Amino acid sequence: MVKNKDDIPSVDDFDRVIHEPARLLIMTYLSLVDTADFVFLTRETQLTRGNLSSHLRTLENAGYIAVEKEFIDRKPRTLLKITQKGRQALSKYRKDIEQIIDNIPE
Amino acid sequence: MVKNKDDIPSVDDFDRVIHEPARLLIMTYLSLVDTADFVFLTRETQLTRGNLSSHLRTLENAGYIAVEKEFIDRKPRTLLKITQKGRQALSKYRKDIEQIIDNIPE
Numbered sequence: 001m002v003k004n005k006d007d008i009p010s011v012d013d014f015d016r017v018i019h020e021p022a023r024l025l026i027m028t029y030l031s032l033v034d035t036a037d038f039v040f041l042t043r044e045t046q047l048t049r050g051n052l053s054s055h056l057r058t059l060e061n062a063g064y065i066a067v068e069k070e071f072i073d074r075k076p077r078t079l080l081k082i083t084q085k086g087r088q089a090l091s092k093y094r095k096d097i098e099q100i101i102d103n104i105p106e
Numbered sequence: 107m108v109k110n111k112d113d114i115p116s117v118d119d120f121d122r123v124i125h126e127p128a129r130l131l132i133m134t135y136l137s138l139v140d141t142a143d144f145v146f147l148t149r150e151t152q153l154t155r156g157n158l159s160s161h162l163r164t165l166e167n168a169g170y171i172a173v174e175k176e177f178i179d180r181k182p183r184t185l186l187k188i189t190q191k192g193r194q195a196l197s198k199y200r201k202d203i204e205q206i207i208d209n210i211p212e
Contacts, residue, residue, distance in 0.1 A: 010152055014127040021120040028209050046116055046205045085212075097203065103134050104200045105193075 016092045017062045018074055022047055022055050027090050030065060030082040038078035057081060123168045124199045128153055129161050133196050134172060136188040144184035162186060170195055 018024055025045050030036055036044075042052050046075045059065045064086030082090070124155055127201050136142055142150075148158050165171045170192030174185045188196070 011128045011131060016127070019125070019127065021117045021122075021125065024206060025117060028206055031210055090210055091212065094207050094212075097207060100130060100134055101200050101203060104137055104196055106197065106200075 013096060015089055015093045017058060017064065018089060019046070019048075019097075020055070020058075022051065023059060024093075026052075026055055026059065026080075027040060027064065027086065030080060031090055034070070035079045036083045036085065041080060047077065059086070062089075119202060121195055121199045123170065124195060125203075126161070129165060130199075132158075132161060132165065133170065133188065133192065136186060137193060137198065141174070141185045141187045144186065147186065150173060165192070168192075172176055174199070196208075 018027055022045065026041065028043055029041065038049075038052070038056075041047075042049055042100065045052060047055070056067065060067055064083060066081045066083050068081065070077050070079060124133055128151065132147065135147065135150055144155075144158070144162075147153075148155055151158060153161070162171065162173065166173055170189060172187045172189050174187065176183050176185060
């Protein structure tokens, strides 16, 4: 019934850590830069600091991002970086979701 | 930072009725057929009957699918059909998600 039915991932294959919209957005941003600053990410994602922190913790616990603290002019700064594992998971997620949405008529 | 940053939907724009993986799968199947039988959908999605029923109710409440009951040889049969509203919502969802994932490096 579906064009490539056998290729369609089952519901359980989905990486729900990444699938959550805020986390998908964060991971996509991080896949495009070397490191991103916490404050910068709040602006880009338009999430509250609390909300962003919570999603970053989920991503860190999954091993998808690394969090570094540094001091610049004695001010603390939080830097986020996608890990190799995160990059692979994001790439797999892209393939999985494309295998579904490519079936949707335009 | 992101290729088409201004085109990237915000987290709140996401249609979470469709974004849930099981419902995305159901909607994708229904977008490809005239009508689908409940039993057939359980097989295709590999969801339990209870789980499938619950997702179908959510989709029906959103006006995205229509549920019809009919009798064949005196046996009841439940037929599911995507609505015009559902088709539009699915098509918008596809565009929204593509605007994000198209930024992800392969």
